[in-house]
Amino acid sequence: MQHISSKLIHGIPDNSDNINHRSLKTPIYETASFDFETTEEMESAFKGESDAFTYSRITNPTVSELEKRLKLFGGAAHCLCVSSGMAAISNVFVTLCASGDNIITSKYLFGNTWSFFAKTLKSFGVEARFVDMEDTKALHQHIDKNTRAIFLELPTNPQLILFDVKSIAAIAQQHNIPLVVDNTVLTPYLFNCSNYGVDIEVFSNTKFISGGATSIGGAILVHNSEKWSHIPKLTQDYQKWGSQAFYKRLYKEIFRNLGACLSPNSAYLQLLGLETITLRIDKVCDNTLAVTNFLANHPNVKQTNSPLLPDSTYHDRANELTGGKTGCLINFELENKTTCYRFMDALKMIRRGTNFCDNKSMIIHPASTIYWDLTVSEKEEMRISEGMIRLSVGLENVQDIIDDINQALKHC
Numbered sequence: 001m002q003h004i005s006s007k008l009i010h011g012i013p014d015n016s017d018n019i020n021h022r023s024l025k026t027p028i029y030e031t032a033s034f035d036f037e038t039t040e041e042m043e044s045a046f047k048g049e050s051d052a053f054t055y056s057r058i059t060n061p062t063v064s065e066l067e068k069r070l071k072l073f074g075g076a077a078h079c080l081c082v083s084s085g086m087a088a089i090s091n092v093f094v095t096l097c098a099s100g101d102n103i104i105t106s107k108y109l110f111g112n113t114w115s116f117f118a119k120t121l122k123s124f125g126v127e128a129r130f131v132d133m134e135d136t137k138a139l140h141q142h143i144d145k146n147t148r149a150i151f152l153e154l155p156t157n158p159q160l161i162l163f164d165v166k167s168i169a170a171i172a173q174q175h176n177i178p179l180v181v182d183n184t185v186l187t188p189y190l191f192n193c194s195n196y197g198v199d200i201e202v203f204s205n206t207k208f209i210s211g212g213a214t215s216i217g218g219a220i221l222v223h224n225s226e227k228w229s230h231i232p233k234l235t236q237d238y239q240k241w242g243s244q245a246f247y248k249r250l251y252k253e254i255f256r257n258l259g260a261c262l263s264p265n266s267a268y269l270q271l272l273g274l275e276t277i278t279l280r281i282d283k284v285c286d287n288t289l290a291v292t293n294f295l296a297n298h299p300n301v302k303q304t305n306s307p308l309l310p311d312s313t314y315h316d317r318a319n320e321l322t323g324g325k326t327g328c329l330i331n332f333e334l335e336n337k338t339t340c341y342r343f344m345d346a347l348k349m350i351r352r353g354t355n356f357c358d359n360k361s362m363i364i365h366p367a368s369t370i371y372w373d374l375t376v377s378e379k380e381e382m383r384i385s386e387g388m389i390r391l392s393v394g395l396e397n398v399q400d401i402i403d404d405i406n407q408a409l410k411h412c
């Protein structure tokens with residue numbers, strides 16, 4: 001059987017190669033609409049009886065090729081690409097939840113995900129219960145008859161906590177609740193959700209998938225499940241579609257009505273990204289290990305947090321879940337905010353910017369940027385300290401990255 005790196009380069013060859021003049025790259029179909037030879041064909045396309053393309057908010061050939069390839073990547077039953085990682089998360093929860101429902105989520109979250117749960121979903125009558133997922137007992141206690149999903153990031157961004165996903169999946173199974181995992185940081189290359197009972201996997205394509213942060217995008221990978229029969233909002237869909245109920249409702253109603261479609265041009269860039277993704281992740285993981293070890297041994301660094309370090313609480317779990325490769329993120333602590341700013345401003349090659357999995361190394365002070373509008377106690381709850389820096393290690397020569405950090409640390 002072919003390795004995933006080969007599959008991501010070739011996809012599934014089909015006759016469209018002839019239609020596309022045997023082009024070795026998927027063409028960019030930058031069109032809003034598609035025409036039909038007959039009115040009958042148009043009717044059957046609208047009824048979903050054929051897979052003809054109708055309108056690019058709903059389906060588009062370039063986006064569709066990316067969906068096929070991501071489906072292969074994650075070993076999922078369905079894939080739907082959307083305009084951003086946040087669109088992936090919001091489409092999932094609008095499909096699962098109605099007013100009066102609740103979800104259980106890890107309290108360690110990317111800032112906009114936290115805000116979507118704490119503010120946006122709340123305003124529609126859906127309660128997010130923020131739980132420390134390391135305490136599986138607490139998880140049990142928060143679940144009730146209105147719980148529609150358990151959500152977590154693996155590892156959490158930026159704390160880099162790796163949860164015991166096997167035990168959490170077992171709890172989700174016991175209660176017939178879908179488990180939703182944000183696999184942006186690892187991608188299916190480093191963590192295979194389909195082996196761990198995950199029902200829905202979401203990514204921000206903006207990171208590794210886009211080929212080093214070339215474009216914004218997101219994806220929802222759905223694994224077939226009988227759990228949909230326990231979601232009141234999906235009862236009728238389950239009667240009609242069985243284990244595909246979630247995907248059908250998402251694709252046929254929610255995604256179309258919210259309108260957060262991926263542009264064909266971004267899909268093209270993300271297809272190019274998939275051709276080199278395994279190569280880039282392998283290299284970035286090697287770089288990240290070397291930079292982590294350097295930071296961990298530097299006297300001016302108060303603490304380095306990475307599951308790669310043998311004394312990390314999450315080291316054994318990283319070996320078990322990801323084969324010991326955890327992507328490009330490291331977080332480390334300097335004395336205080338002023339020291340962080342002095343260090344960051346002294347960097348010569350590493351860029352001050354948000355995002356991660358860029359080919360360029362990039363650095364951010366989370367407390368004053370991504371989490372700037374959280375209260376002090378909210379930040380404490382989420383383990384976002386004033387001395388914390390998040391570094392996204394890039395693909396540059398690793399000695400150049402270390403040299404830049406080393407010279408900047410002299411300013412601390």
Ligand SMILES: Cc1ncc(COP(=O)(O)O)c(C=O)c1O
Nearest residue numbers: 084085086110157184204206217
């Ligand atoms: C873990 C995680 N999930 C989701 C998102 C949202 O992705 P996007 O910016 O593509 O909407 C981000 C963004 O940084 C993220 O870090």
